[in-house]
Amino acid sequence: MAKAAIELVGINKSFGPVHANRDINLEVAKGSIHGIVGENGAGKSTLMSILYGFYQADSGEIRVGGKPASIRSSNDAIAAGIGMVHQHFMLVDNFTVLENVILGAESNALLNSSIAKARSELLRLEREYGLQVNPDALVEELPVGLQQRVEILKALYRGAEILILDEPTGVLTPAEADHLFRILKQLKEQGKTVVLITHKLREIMAVTDTVSVMRQGTVVATRETARTTVEELAELMVGRRVLLRVQKDAATPGEVKLSVRNLVVKDSRGVTMVNDVSFDVRAGEIVGIAGVAGNGQSELLEAIAGIRHAVSGSVLLDGKPLDTTGPADPAKLRKRGLAHVPEDRHHVGLVLAFEENENSILGYHGQPRYRKGPLLDVSEILADAKDKIEKYDIRPPNPRLKTANFSGGNQQKIVLAREMEQDPTVLVVGQPTRGVDVGAIEFIHRRLIAMRDAGKAVLLVSVELDEIRALSDRILVMFDGRIVGERGPDASEAELGLLMAGIEQKETVA
Amino acid sequence: MDVFNIVIQTLDSTIRLSVPLLLACLAGLYSERSGIFDIGLEGKMLAGAFASAAAASVFHSAWLGLGMGILISVGLALVHGFASITHRGNQIVSGVAINFIAAGSTIILGQAWFQQGGRTPALAPSERFEAITFPGATALREVPVLGPIYAELISGHSLLVYVAFLAVPFTWWVLFRTRFGLRLRAVGENPAAVDTAGISVEWLRYRAVICTGVLTGIAGAYLAMVQNAGFVKDMTAGKGFIALAALIFAKWKPVNAMFACLLFGFLDALSIRLQGSPLPFIGRVPAQFMQALPYVLTVVLLAGFIGKAIPPKAGGVPYVKER
Numbered sequence: 001m002a003k004a005a006i007e008l009v010g011i012n013k014s015f016g017p018v019h020a021n022r023d024i025n026l027e028v029a030k031g032s033i034h035g036i037v038g039e040n041g042a043g044k045s046t047l048m049s050i051l052y053g054f055y056q057a058d059s060g061e062i063r064v065g066g067k068p069a070s071i072r073s074s075n076d077a078i079a080a081g082i083g084m085v086h087q088h089f090m091l092v093d094n095f096t097v098l099e100n101v102i103l104g105a106e107s108n109a110l111l112n113s114s115i116a117k118a119r120s121e122l123l124r125l126e127r128e129y130g131l132q133v134n135p136d137a138l139v140e141e142l143p144v145g146l147q148q149r150v151e152i153l154k155a156l157y158r159g160a161e162i163l164i165l166d167e168p169t170g171v172l173t174p175a176e177a178d179h180l181f182r183i184l185k186q187l188k189e190q191g192k193t194v195v196l197i198t199h200k201l202r203e204i205m206a207v208t209d210t211v212s213v214m215r216q217g218t219v220v221a222t223r224e225t226a227r228t229t230v231e232e233l234a235e236l237m238v239g240r241r242v243l244l245r246v247q248k249d250a251a252t253p254g255e256v257k258l259s260v261r262n263l264v265v266k267d268s269r270g271v272t273m274v275n276d277v278s279f280d281v282r283a284g285e286i287v288g289i290a291g292v293a294g295n296g297q298s299e300l301l302e303a304i305a306g307i308r309h310a311v312s313g314s315v316l317l318d319g320k321p322l323d324t325t326g327p328a329d330p331a332k333l334r335k336r337g338l339a340h341v342p343e344d345r346h347h348v349g350l351v352l353a354f355e356e357n358e359n360s361i362l363g364y365h366g367q368p369r370y371r372k373g374p375l376l377d378v379s380e381i382l383a384d385a386k387d388k389i390e391k392y393d394i395r396p397p398n399p400r401l402k403t404a405n406f407s408g409g410n411q412q413k414i415v416l417a418r419e420m421e422q423d424p425t426v427l428v429v430g431q432p433t434r435g436v437d438v439g440a441i442e443f444i445h446r447r448l449i450a451m452r453d454a455g456k457a458v459l460l461v462s463v464e465l466d467e468i469r470a471l472s473d474r475i476l477v478m479f480d481g482r483i484v485g486e487r488g489p490d491a492s493e494a495e496l497g498l499l500m501a502g503i504e505q506k507e508t509v510a
Numbered sequence: 511m512d513v514f515n516i517v518i519q520t521l522d523s524t525i526r527l528s529v530p531l532l533l534a535c536l537a538g539l540y541s542e543r544s545g546i547f548d549i550g551l552e553g554k555m556l557a558g559a560f561a562s563a564a565a566a567s568v569f570h571s572a573w574l575g576l577g578m579g580i581l582i583s584v585g586l587a588l589v590h591g592f593a594s595i596t597h598r599g600n601q602i603v604s605g606v607a608i609n610f611i612a613a614g615s616t617i618i619l620g621q622a623w624f625q626q627g628g629r630t631p632a633l634a635p636s637e638r639f640e641a642i643t644f645p646g647a648t649a650l651r652e653v654p655v656l657g658p659i660y661a662e663l664i665s666g667h668s669l670l671v672y673v674a675f676l677a678v679p680f681t682w683w684v685l686f687r688t689r690f691g692l693r694l695r696a697v698g699e700n701p702a703a704v705d706t707a708g709i710s711v712e713w714l715r716y717r718a719v720i721c722t723g724v725l726t727g728i729a730g731a732y733l734a735m736v737q738n739a740g741f742v743k744d745m746t747a748g749k750g751f752i753a754l755a756a757l758i759f760a761k762w763k764p765v766n767a768m769f770a771c772l773l774f775g776f777l778d779a780l781s782i783r784l785q786g787s788p789l790p791f792i793g794r795v796p797a798q799f800m801q802a803l804p805y806v807l808t809v810v811l812l813a814g815f816i817g818k819a820i821p822p823k824a825g826g827v828p829y830v831k832e833r
């Protein structure tokens with residue numbers, strides 16, 4: 001066995017009554033890619049924060065390269081050769097790439113020489129690892145994939161031998177994620193050690209050599225990736241058997257509930273994002289819209305939900321047209337039975353500073369049942385929230401807790417509970433399981449199927465092809481603003497992948 | 511000759527009047543670029559003015575006066591830092607408190623120490639920063655056009671005037687050419703990025719508010735020892751707030767700040783010059799109207815003419831290490 005790059009021995013860390021890390025023993029071999037999986041709240045991030053000097057362990061020892069290391073600050077971690085790529089990038093948006101790279105690693109009090117040195121060093125890193133990025137570009141003008149590359153460059157510039165990546169693919173498109181994995185493999189070939197924290201099991205299988213599973217603050221197992229399966233890892237993570245394939249019967253579609261005709265939508269820059277799109281969604285079926293992110297799905301969803309107005313075309317709800325020419329009134333749409341689970345729950349779906357019970361009626365707060373004259377009926381709202389918490393297994397079960405303090409999966413459940421419990425005729429759902437852990441994904445999928453079986457028309461937009469295939473009764477593929485094909489639920493991944501890349505379209509034209 | 515002279519004189523007083531604004535504006539720039547909002551510029555300037563006038567009259571030294579002004583102003587800046595950096599308090603509340611403390615305590619202490627109704631004793635010329643006459647200024651005065659410009663506008667100001675205008679390129683250089691400046695700008699935009707790069711956010715922000723204190727101290731000393739010969743209660747008269755407006759108008763950039771402050775100084779100079787003299791076509795205008803002009807223009811400029819001024823992103827938000 002190769003020498004260990006990092007050894008963690010008996011690490012303990014508590015936050016008040018919460019024992020976030022419990023007797024953690026972990027060994028990461030030098031020159032390997034080591035995955036750490038676990039549900040949200042399993043203690044992965046805490047462990048990595050200890051390794052990066054954000055927190056100090058209550059007890060235990062960290063050894064880097066065989067030698068005991070005392071890591072009391074980020075500075076110590078950097079000095080020990082540990083670099084971290086945070087989930088939320090630690091970049092200064094209005095700085096150039098170069099300025100971001102040298103920040104904190106300047107060679108002396110004046111900038112000129114630091115910048116010159118960094119420029120040549122970046123060229124070297126670009127040659128060695130294929131990490132291309134324009135050093136003079138402003139970070140805020142770079143796509144997220146490149147911003148992440150800047151984070152990696154920052155770590156390498158500081159001489160990191162061990163690179164920790166915390167949920168690196170959460171913000172990436174599948175293509176960007178694939179590119180990242182190629183970079184990680186290249187880093188490994190050059191002898192660097194990579195620790196990859198994620199809850200996406202596919203990524204673990206695709207890129208890691210070994211994998212450790214965390215649950216409730218402990219490392220429950222470490223496996224060689226080649227000798228384990230997704231099913232085994234999922235079971236270890238959740239602590240029980242998890243159905244990765246959703247069980248469902250064949251759909252029995254009824255009449256058309258949502259009908260989109262020749263819809264054209266432009267984005268804020270005036271670029272046509274949805275180009276002459278028409279389709280129907282019937283009662284009792286799930287229609288999935290697949291596609292690589294940025295091909296118009298988001299804009300389509302927003303136009304139907306009344307957030308963004310359409311340039312032309314029409315949307316019919318229950319046979320009656322919606323006003324799509326101006327920004328619609330979402331309250332009116334809700335009254336007519338259209339519920340919307342937005343793609344971005346943090347910015348559109350929830351007010352994170354509100355209590356859970358307030359978010360669980362947001363948008364429906366005007367309904368008579370939540371009101372007592374001109375005031376809100378707080379006891380009724382709390383009772384209603386408790387009811388939803390129980391039904392959707394939202395944890396912790398406390399309706400007075402600030403929404404920001406729930407994990408991603410539970411926040412998503414709050415939105416789903418709010419929209420589904422209004423008994424809509426049409427449910428429009430965007431990225432229902434983005435940033436959500438395995439146990440919650442299974443639950444959310446079952447609820448969506450239950451909605452379908454209850455005779456609702458469900459429109460599902462997701463960039464996770466697995467999810468689309470698992471849930472949809474019909475799959476529409478969007479490419480470059482158009483619907484380029486319709487397939488049944490048994491369409492192969494390869495076939496859909498070609499459609500998503502816009503290849504089928506060319507063939508039909510030719 | 512007359513028109514030319516009036517122009518020269520107006521520009522000369524523009525320079526003199528814009529100096530305290532400029533010093534306070536640059537002071538605010540250091541603090542706000544680091545993410546600490548400071549509406550206590552006014553109070554620090556006032557306290558600096560009082561301390562410098564008091565020390566200068568007691569010790570008969572302009573330099574000791576300046577030193578004391580800076581010391582007291584830095585002291586108040588550290589109070590603001592302690593409240594808003596160490597204890598993560600509300601920066602606006604802390605700033606307002608400092609303004610009140612300065613306004614009240616300068617009068618009380620002034621009365622207790624000097625018994626002149628809150629004033630400090632009038633300073634003798636040797637206790638002030640006198641005008642510096644550049645070589646050849648008197649000789650060249652008679653040269654047409656360039657002579658008066660050199661003698662009146664460039665030469666013949668107090669040392670602190672030159673300090674204020676040299677502080678502009680210096681601040682630019684610090685901000686954009688030094689490691690300290692890079693980190694200062696970074697901490698005002700994304701303190702977490704600074705923290706994860708292994709730099710102390712708190713110490714960096716403390717250094718920024720100390721810079722602020724030094725500059726507001728000089729601004730106060732200028733008011734009490736150059737523009738006037740002693741401290742008068744409330745002598746800052748809202749200059750700290752005009753400086754903040756200029757800072758926003760300048761979009762937190764040093765060279766812009768200079769032009770913004772010169773503009774406000776010019777309006778001030780204009781309103782003084784036009785007081786009592788009839789305007790062509792309009793006739794006599796009430797003095798109050800002219801005095802209000804700079805403030806009216808502040809509102810107009812800030813409301814519509816500057817486009818979008820984007821403040822440092824982390825401004826006003828205390829940094830808390832997140833989980």
